[in-house]
Amino acid sequence: MTRRSSEAGTDGGSESVRGSDRETTPCAYTEYREGRDTEECPATGDGATGLEADVWDALSSVEDPEMPISVVDLGLIYGVDVDGGAATVEMTLTYSGCPAREMLTDEVAESVAAVEGVEDVDVRLVWSPEWTVEMVTESGKADLRAFGLSV
Amino acid sequence: MSSPLENPTDFSARERRALETLVKRLGDDEFVLAERYTEWQVRAPSLESDLALANNAQDELGHARLWYDVLADLDVDERDLVYERDPADFRHSTLVELPFAEGDWADAVLRSYLYDAAEDLRLEALEDSAYPPIADRVGKIRSEEEYHLEHARNWLERLAEGEEGRDRLQDALDRLFPHALTLFESATPPVETAIPTREASGSNEIERNTDETSGDRSDADAAAAVEGDIVDFGLRTATLEELGEEWLSIVVPFLESLDLDVPIDESTIGEGVEYAVTVESLPTQLGRDGTHTDAWFDLYDDLTHTYRELERSDAAKIREDPDR
Incomplete structure (x- = not known):
């Protein structure tokens, strides 16, 4: 697991956690299928x-x-x-x-x-x-x- | 790319035939293997291995049922598929129908390994099937199959440690390997879904492979055509050839690591082909084309005996539910 500290680092503190959460993107190697929400x-x-x-x-x-x-x-x-x-x-x-x-x-x-x-x-x-x-x-x-x- | 196949009542005859051929080869493999596994009940070498194989048999029966259920949408029910079907219409690989050499646990373990390694790959190739009822089943089946492969690998390693065990494995491998290769043979479409002379669908896309002289086509051509459809329609996302090559690349090195000789031509001609499956490597009966060893017809007689002789087609309630 790699922490994405380099992006968050400049913001500093807890603010950065929320910041990176907002940037969350779908996992690149997972194919998302239409269907029932699990x-x-x-x-x-x-x-x-x-x-x-x-x-x-x-x-x-x-x-x-x-x-x-x-x-x-x-x-x-x-x-x-x-x-x-x-x-x-x-x-x-x-x-x-x-x-x-x-x-x-x-x-x-x-x-x-x-x-x-x-x-x-x-x-x-x-x-x-x-x-x-x-x-x-x-x-x-x-x-x-x-x-x-x-x- | 093919669009998802949604409503089976809208299927063209060719789509239906492809689906039915695919599901029968999947379900029949599981069903017949389960029937064979049950022969080990109270006979396996230890209580644990007895229970493990009985449980695997129950898993395979459950998976057979999950596959056969897919055909329920096409109005084919379980009784038609099991008890009322001509045994020559079954499309399982001959690997699963062979009787076990008497008392030979090495046969059971090796057969399970060869089969489960292939099943894992084919399930992977069904995860993104264009037909949702197929794709939706894969996760459940795979989660249960993981244990089978682990069980088989562990036993193989244990048996191969000793000389007698390894000798028995080698005998089983020589006997079973040609039959395992039939797992990747294309299946002749089942007889009751012979394509109508005129396609109902007018789509050129659907028609493009239709052979004008379909009435005269050999079974092998029909098998190749329907296998092409299975992939073209997106029912399975890998060809049998791809699956077979991947399987060889997994099982051959593993079996060799156990000091076993795999009976297959190894050619290093430099075209990236390490192992070549030739007609000579295959057994006389392929299973997938409806030809089977006598052992299958005997097994079918056995498993339908009660149904035929006693006309027991439904489970009878012997007494009323005492709680009501």
């Missing part, structure tokens, strides 16, 4: 209202089959879209070879379909950005620690 994944439904909030509540009741943690806290849900009575859920799985794939997607679809006002559910599996343990929410991490996992 900062927004996973989604947790904070600030959702109305029917969408009800859908998030339903999703929070779906637990991972192996651990006492909801699919929302585990970070599997990447987005919920409600259009009239049609709900679309984008979700991922922790592992590509997840044997509980159908079990989870079926349970998500059933729980959302049971929400009053939802007429149609579309559950889409997506794989990008790939799930990592960083996707687990803070309360999810607490649940996993209580379960005996070190996260």
Whole structure:
């Protein structure tokens, strides 16, 4: 790592840090792809209202089959879209070879379909950005620690 | 440059054929290799290696599924792809279908290394695929594949330390290497997507490689044409030749560093070609062209036995969910 002190040096002090921050440019050797903002994944439904909030509540009741943690806290849900009575859920799985794939997607679809006002559910599996343990929410991490996992 | 391919329902027959050929070669490799790996369960030399290989098998099954899912948008489902498919329509490399020499862990380890080194390169060449569902899967698959390569390399180094282990590796290398080269052979388009006589699309760009006498073309020509399309459409960003050369430049020096003799012509003719893959280096059956060793047809019979004989096409619920 090389510190860019030569540019900042003439300004001096903390001012220079803010100065170089303002000049931040995209990394030259990284290709930036159009797509979902990975900062927004996973989604947790904070600030959702109305029917969408009800859908998030339903999703929070779906637990991972192996651990006492909801699919929302585990970070599997990447987005919920409600259009009239049609709900679309984008979700991922922790592992590509997840044997509980159908079990989870079926349970998500059933729980959302049971929400009053939802007429149609579309559950889409997506794989990008790939799930990592960083996707687990803070309360999810607490649940996993209580379960005996070190996260 | 090709523009991104967005909506599969708008694909021309040639785009569809290219996508289907690419995805089948990817998914079939993973699926068949996983089937072979599972044979080591409770038979691997230690509990740890048993679990590791079982886990790798599960990974490969997951990856096969991720690739086959890409074809779901083209209305091809998993049952069609696995249980209802003519085994001669599978496009995997013969490397993954061969039975393991009985009890020969060196075979399993070496095969894994040869395959995973190739897979790493081809995944890299799919990261910027023009078809987003392909590109979106690569990160997840690569993150899981890293461990496979590490596992194989570690075991190779350990086995090569002793004389008996190295001898076994050498035998496995002599047997497997020609089949590994088929990983880089072009695949004959699957039969059910024979190109319609008239293209639906009117684009000249799309039409430019269409052979007027396509009905008479040999399978090899069809394979070369569809492989050209895979790269021209941007589905994969490297040619098979480029991938094969890069693979040789990685695996040959590594295997030689373990005092193994790699059975390949080394020519130093000064044209930058260090290793030459000739027709003579390849096995009779290439896999990618739909020709397979008898072992594949036996394996296919085995893995579809329950489906055929017992007509068990769906997982049955034996009892109601007790929690409800």
